[in-house]
Amino acid sequence: MPRTVRDTQAMLAGMTPVLTTGVFVFCCVERDRAATLYAEAEGVFQEEEGTTLVLPLARAETLGFDTQMPMRRIVLEVYSALDGVGLTAGVATALADEAIPCNVVAAYHHDHVFVPEGMAEKALSILQALQRRAKAGKTI
Structure with missing residues (x-):
């Protein structure tokens, strides 16, 4: 390295x-739902309000997330x-x-x-x- x-x-x-x-799109989901999406995420971060996932745009659209950014x-x-x-x-x-x-x-x-x-x-x-x-x- x-x-x-x-x-x-x-x-x-x-x-x-x-x-x-x-x-990519930054999305926020409840912790229990986030676990099912970890493998598809480019990034994951746990916050008090929910779990932030950085998802590919097409997948975020399919899942119904806000994709305006x-x-x-x-x-x-x-x-x-x-x-x-x-x-x-x-x-x-x-x-x-x-x-x-x-x-x-x-x-x-x-x-x-x-x-x-x-x-x-x-x-x-x-x-x-x-x-x-x-x-x-x-x-x-």
Whole structure:
């Protein structure tokens, strides 16, 4: 496995954002119903109000979920440390500066940035530019 990165500049310089295929929807269900959908979910998170599932758009439509916010996923391929500081802030700030909302999910190996479907290509371009600036040693 590649080296885990903790330094902010190094995480941004090595993030290598990749826009994945597929369109996803964040859904919330009762805990007892969630268990039957785990295998289909890209992500799962337990909250007091219910279980959040990140489901493929087509499956969410079939199940009758609200699909008004379809999202695309950009994977940051850097192996960011769970205790690394600044990657999420740098990414969210770069996107916010261009009025692109994002939902960042940090997993064990990588961070996953979900953005509205119609803004995905622009978001990818912004993150690639952020990475180039970080590689050039420009202060983030």
